[in-house]
Amino acid sequence: MSMFQALNKRYQLISLFILAILLVVVLPLLLDIFRLNLIGKYLSYAFVAVGLVMVWGYGGVLSLGQGVFFGLGGYAMAMFLKLEASDPITTKIQSTPGIPDFMDWNQITALPLMWHPFKSFSFSLFAVVAVPTLLAWIVSFAMFKRRVGGVYFAIITQAVALILTVLIIGQQGYTGGVNGMTDLKTLLGWDTRTNGAKYILYYVCVALLIGSILLCRWIQTSKAGTLLLAMRDKEDRVRFSGYDVADFRIFTFCLAAALSGIGGALFTLQVGFMSPSFVGIVPSVEMVIFAAVGGRMSLIGAVYGTLIVNAGKSFFSESFPDLWLFLMAGLFIGVTMAFPMGLAGLWESFVVTRWEKYRSKAKGSQSDKAALAGGLQ
């Protein structure tokens, strides 16, 4: 075991290092700021994908509503930025200056109560994590404590996504409706739209993403990680070993929600707006495919999956818009049918296994291979 873990640890570290080099050095050198900003946007989705690896790959619970948490995090950040962008001088043309423009259009004459805390930056940062986590806790507590899981849980999360979308669109005076919150300019007086700001935000995003991966990796290697895997396969056994299975699921789901919320906030900062089109069913399912393409068991694979699918989307929608949906459909079907472990699975079964075979042959030892077989689950 120690051998397997040591090997796996080293292998994981190397891949993380390569990813970090790619994101920190290679991409900024290769790409202009526009494309780099796009990568930054994709990386904010990668938070969701990483969360999905934890909750779906490790926890065995598929959520088709991660967009909800991404959106909530994004909205929490957007509310702060929107308030900052709506100072009385810029909005003097409105009937009520000093409130966000969409409120004015909806005949709201005073800042609603729930908006007041978002004047504070620290509260907003707190809300970015806390609001998605709280909702995730409520949903997962109700579901997991009553043993609702599997397909049924997945469609419940969809229902939540749907309901939240309708609420956001319906309460446009408070949320900006279908338009979302646009025209976000500055963060504490710092113009987030300049190239310099975009570089800084990109690096903040990369740093947080790598931090999140490390955090998740640490959880995976702890006993909690082992338990997650165990309860995915033999739920009853874990329960009858004295563990509250629901607690672990709730924890993982909340973790994924918190990560998604951070991703949403970084999205808002980098793109400059937030809209309900991230909350609905379609984006939520798309985010699952990011993780599925990368490999549902691989944190690093999830990042690559996100980058590749989104880059593909940008490329195809620019060059062959008609083909894009077919390709996307093919991805969904192909990944589930042929490569359930995604890119990471392919990589491990082809490249790593061969390399190991070569190495173990050189060493004349067979133990590594057995260890690797264990490492694939």
Next chain:
Amino acid sequence: MSEPKNPKDLKEKSAINSADELFVSSFDLHANNRRRFLQGMSALSILAMPGLSFSADKLPTDKVNTTKLAVTDTEVIVGQLHSSTGTMAISETGSIQAEQLAIDQINAMGGILGRKIKVIKEDGASDWPTFAEKAKKLLINDHCAAVFGCWTSASRKAVLPVFEKENGLLYYPTFYEGLEQSKNVFYTGQEATQQIIYSLDWAKKEKKAKTFFLIGSDYIWPRTSMKIARKHVENFQKGTIVGEEYYPLGSTNFGSLMNKIKLQKPDCIYAAVVGGSNVAFYKALKAAGITGAKQLLVTLAVTEDEMTGVGGDNFAGFYSSMKYFQSLTNDNNKKFVAAFKAKYGKNSVIGDVTQAGYLGPWLWKAACEKANSFDVDKVVAASPGIELKMAPEGYVKLDENHHLWSKSRIAMGMPDGTFKIVSESPSLIKPDPFPKGYQ
């Protein structure tokens, strides 16, 4: 287009330039015919607009482009940003086609300032963030001199900060809620007051309507429109609003609404239901026995495009308020319709937004030529006051507030899915995106 080689070419060229404004509707004639035709007319050389460039040679690129736009000696690049996929593809297809038609026609006439227009098409995929991403690409990567695009307010709101930040130029074709005016956007559709006040006055004057029932899809445009409508009815017409209802986008369940209408018995149903809901709404009216023969209904959201889905049967006898209908009988429109059908098939229909989309490239061309430059600042400065006599809807004029002066029209839906125009404002209506007394 290559550089003119001899004086004769130059002369021809200037003739084309000068004649543009007068005879733009001759676009789809065979090139030779057109040339001959224009040569004949060049003697008249009447300028439609003051300040139109008349130089015999075309200006060097570093003069017309001082801000690193994608302009070469032969080419100017513009962007087109609509949804060709997703839920909005249905609506935006018409605008894409009309803008392309206008650009083809302009190119056939020699382009703008001697440069052919090259289009980079981007798909917003009915997704606002994608719109923002593509807008950035068009401005930052491709340095487009102008962008024609967007349809929904949401997509425009998403790209607006990008255009303002990068100092781009957007021509936006849809009738919309107003309450916006940006240096970087020209609005070629009607803003809310142009569409609403005229139709309410018409309903009151011609149909003696005193009580109104307002119905809309639940988002910013219907809500703002109905806000203006309510103020106008209550404060100016001294009428009554007996109901105001909003349904979620895409809702198809209007059974209860029909009963509410029957309970209130309004003189006029005033509707701004859009998209898929539109069809369900009119089918529900028909199924509830509320038909054009018994009930006055005026809508802000049914053009020829929607009619294919709604079905003539369901809309027959109801009224639509727009600035343009395909059945307009002026010469400009006849030529426009003929050219459009020649290019996109004889079954294609042209709605209000399609026509407004068609105006975009022409307005931009006129402004560039007036400014003698592609620079955004100069084009914007030159734009107010620009007139288009060739517009299919008839003469229009660009106001200082970047909206168009245009006429409003009311038309009745016919069982075959066409519109019969029943009323037209006597003169152009001034655009008023921030109406006083309606806030």
Next chain:
Amino acid sequence: MNFSELLNIGLMQGFAGLSLFAVLLLMGLGLAIIFGQMGVINMAHGEFMTIGAYTIYLSSHLTELYAPGLKQIYFPFAVVLAFFFAFLLGWLVEWVLIRHLYKRALDTLLATWGISLAMQQCFRTFIGPKEVSPNLPDWLLDAWAPVPGLDIPRNGLFVLALTLFVTGAVLLALSKSRWGLRVRATVSNRMMANAIGIDTSKTDRLTFAIGCGIAGMAGAAFTTIGSTGPTSGQLYIVDSFLVVTFGGAASLLGTVVSAFGIAQTQSLAEFFLHGSMAKVLTLSLIVVILMMRPQGLFASKVRR
């Protein structure tokens, strides 16, 4: 406004609720059958409905072109055709994809989602992006007015009748037919059913296809209410999901009760409140109830 008018409106409102109930039930039925039998959620459910709707549109179009005289009677045949097309496609999809994924229920969600995307793009490419509506026979338009002032929508009557028929047929088939017997056997104990000679994979395929066929019929019926476009399915599936989730998915009875509850809540709320608020209210109620009873209204109670 006198008493008889109020009575009429009351009656019509009652019917509005009933017809919404019929719509929701018809939407959810196919999904519920498949989920109940196989534990698979068919994310392409909406697109199968769209197939049915397009079948009606094409039939209407062809009738108009080649046999204008049949305009009044083509509709019922087209509905059957819609069932048939969706059934065939469902059969195919099960055979190509779903049967490989029974061990991985969650993956069926993704695979069927992929199918839905592909189908949407097919509609867009081969039929066109614009929304279409068929030319309906006269007996489906207008209102039926037994007394003046009481207008009962004919399309609502039709959908209601079709829903009752389909639901009745499904319930009857489940309780009486061989297929029903096999389905019930498979649901209660798949291994045992297999062991006693029931071809469970064939039963699955038939069930999946029947579920899809019913979806096709539902889509066909909805052409009388709304229009059809490439993405109409996305609109349908949302309501279908809610009905099935709320009902508990374990029993068809749950689906029926949930459709009834949602329809009545929404329809009444729409009448007494506002359209958008009604939706929000209905959805919030569903959420609250689901939080308290996450397994839905009717959960099965067996030794697990």
Next chain:
Amino acid sequence: MSNTDFSLAIEDLTVSFDGFKAIDQVNLYIDRNELRVIIGPNGAGKTTLLDLICGKTRAAAGSIKFKNIELTKMAEFKRVRLGIGRKFQTPSIYENLTVFQNLEVSFPKGRSVLGALAFVCDEEVQQRVHTVASDVLLGDRLQLQAGLLSHGQKQWLEIGMLLMQEPELLLLDEPIAGMSAKERDQTAELLKRICNNRSVIVIEHDMDFVKRIASKVTVMHQGKILAEGPMSKIQSDPRVIEVYLGH
């Protein structure tokens, strides 16, 4: 009634599935350090009884008291923490983990989320894993992936995982199913060894095996207790004979 003397006291326990009474008014008392065998034909309700004790199934009526604590409303994991261990009919182990990990995960420390995050596999844990592993005859297989064990070894491993928790009441559902004759012998020894300081309830069909291990046997039939007593008495009970041979 106070049951302080019993390890487990079940009174008037009833549960029904869709009207069918799987357990009907059952009373059962298990002493401390007792090894009780439950036998009965298929569908008699034996497994359901264990399910009810460990919480997998909820009782409709009646009471289950363990160490005089009422269990019927208690969550499963809490019952485990009280000291009840359950082995399932088909061996339920983590096939992807090694034998060591299987046992390690079952160690009763770090059972909360935070505890599991902070859990360290220290000397104490390793010591215990090694002890238990040799108890269940898997001392030399610690690094093997559990899925590669033989069926009998998997049964042992699962028992071992229960032993890690040092339960006071062990519920074993057919512990020798699929074992070779030699393994059965070893298992019988194992059972005798482990019931030294705890109560054990075993469900078993194999009468020879039952004879070898049981001091007291309970016979169930159609959700009810048919007979109870020493093996020799049970074997000659006419009702039992009828149940087993009559139909």
